[in-house]
Amino acid sequence: MSHTADDRARLGLRESATFDRSTIAAIHRAAETGIYDIRGWGAKRRLPHFDDLLFLGASMSRYPLEGYRERCDTDVVLGDGCAKFPLHLDIPTTIAGMSFGALSGPAKEALGRGASEVGTSTTTGDGGMTPEERTQSKSLVYQYLPSRYGMNPDDLRKADAIEVVLGQGAKPGGGGMLLGQKISPRVAAMRTLPEGIDQRSACRHPDWTGPDDLTIKINELREITDWEKPIYVKVGATRVYYDVKLAVHAGADVIVVDGMQGGTAATQDVFIEHVGIPTLAAVPQAVQALQELGVHRKVQLIVSGGIRTGADVAKALALGADAVAIGTAALIALGDNHPRYAADYEKLGSAAGFFDDFQDGTDPAGISTQDPELASRFDPVEGGRRLANYLRVLTMEAQTIARACGKSHVCHLEPEDLVAVTIEAAAMARVPLAGTEWIPGQ
Numbered sequence: 001m002s003h004t005a006d007d008r009a010r011l012g013l014r015e016s017a018t019f020d021r022s023t024i025a026a027i028h029r030a031a032e033t034g035i036y037d038i039r040g041w042g043a044k045r046r047l048p049h050f051d052d053l054l055f056l057g058a059s060m061s062r063y064p065l066e067g068y069r070e071r072c073d074t075d076v077v078l079g080d081g082c083a084k085f086p087l088h089l090d091i092p093t094t095i096a097g098m099s100f101g102a103l104s105g106p107a108k109e110a111l112g113r114g115a116s117e118v119g120t121s122t123t124t125g126d127g128g129m130t131p132e133e134r135t136q137s138k139s140l141v142y143q144y145l146p147s148r149y150g151m152n153p154d155d156l157r158k159a160d161a162i163e164v165v166l167g168q169g170a171k172p173g174g175g176g177m178l179l180g181q182k183i184s185p186r187v188a189a190m191r192t193l194p195e196g197i198d199q200r201s202a203c204r205h206p207d208w209t210g211p212d213d214l215t216i217k218i219n220e221l222r223e224i225t226d227w228e229k230p231i232y233v234k235v236g237a238t239r240v241y242y243d244v245k246l247a248v249h250a251g252a253d254v255i256v257v258d259g260m261q262g263g264t265a266a267t268q269d270v271f272i273e274h275v276g277i278p279t280l281a282a283v284p285q286a287v288q289a290l291q292e293l294g295v296h297r298k299v300q301l302i303v304s305g306g307i308r309t310g311a312d313v314a315k316a317l318a319l320g321a322d323a324v325a326i327g328t329a330a331l332i333a334l335g336d337n338h339p340r341y342a343a344d345y346e347k348l349g350s351a352a353g354f355f356d357d358f359q360d361g362t363d364p365a366g367i368s369t370q371d372p373e374l375a376s377r378f379d380p381v382e383g384g385r386r387l388a389n390y391l392r393v394l395t396m397e398a399q400t401i402a403r404a405c406g407k408s409h410v411c412h413l414e415p416e417d418l419v420a421v422t423i424e425a426a427a428m429a430r431v432p433l434a435g436t437e438w439i440p441g442q
């Protein structure tokens, strides 16, 4: 019988802050299995985040816009540097790269359907491009990753933009993982790998040793695609100020900065929780680097890692991002962790709202799996409709906030519209602590 909190208080049982119940369970698990914990999702610890910022809506000194009568635009152009065909998106929220392999074919198709319905882009991932996601995605960004799994020049040419991935927020400095149970015949064929054998992707590109080689690579990619497609560079947030400067110097049209809350399909828990910096801390560093080079708003900045609401979108834009990308929230919108699968999650030793075993391929929602039976539970048309609805809500929420701050475009939001409710968030986001003029460190 387990004690309630009241029982424990009566019995004088005290939980250790250092060795709390989850730490004890983790030590027992390690002692029993001798293997480290691998899981999906992003960092679960509490970190300074967009929740710690608030908007200063208009009152006397600022003039708000009327919600139902005055326009507040949301469109964004990405990669209008040297590419012949920049991406014109209707909303500033894009779908982040998530691999076919990590996700089922129908889930990838649904991401394309949902994104296209509301005029935004989606992104391939480690393992290549599937025909169904290409067909369903009006704007598809093709990831060029260290592993080169599924990479081929024909698909580069079929894409609308190319994203050179140097790292991810969940695991900067680490490569991908796809466990054997998800290496189905189709995944194996696309990646030229044996079926059913655990796969670890490379953590660095095979043909470069530093930023100068990135310059050569970007030029190569431009040549292969006839200078048509914008080239993005994606980094996991660590030394963001320097990485952004180096990526701009190498010729990137768009920089993607993914903070440590960013999701993953499979990574060591110790990596997810202990490497990288919070998204909130990464954005001002990236913006500073772009401003110092005189290219802020010319080289666009996409921010990801823990974006959930229109308020998060608006806050990222106010700090200087041009757009955001979502991974985890998009999967939830498709139906991941839905209470309708409560009984199935329980059988797996998890619960709706807690399921993070994307690596196992046992996802009852049929999203992070390659099991044909589970995947067939997921309807890509319905999933796409749900995602489109969710993206519409994010957009309307961001517009509501922008109008209240007197902006006729969501991208006109600025740091001046924000305050922080904690000293940590004020220092990281470089906005004043609420009710003061104080920005710690400045």
Ligand SMILES: Cc1cc2nc3c(=O)[nH]c(=O)nc-3n(C[C@H](O)[C@H](O)[C@H](O)COP(=O)(O)O)c2cc1C
Binding pocket: 040, 041, 042, 096, 097, 098, 099, 102, 103, 124, 125, 126, 143, 165, 167, 168, 169, 234, 258, 261, 262, 263, 264, 265, 304, 305, 306, 307, 325, 326, 327, 328, 329, 358, 368
């Ligand atoms: C299931 C899943 C698979 C992913 N696969 C990739 C990938 O193949 N390449 C990549 O660069 N990032 C990958 N990511 C990371 C996302 O592109 C993105 O950086 C991250 O999900 C953003 O944070 P969020 O999940 O909090 O929105 C993956 C994330 C998830 C959840």
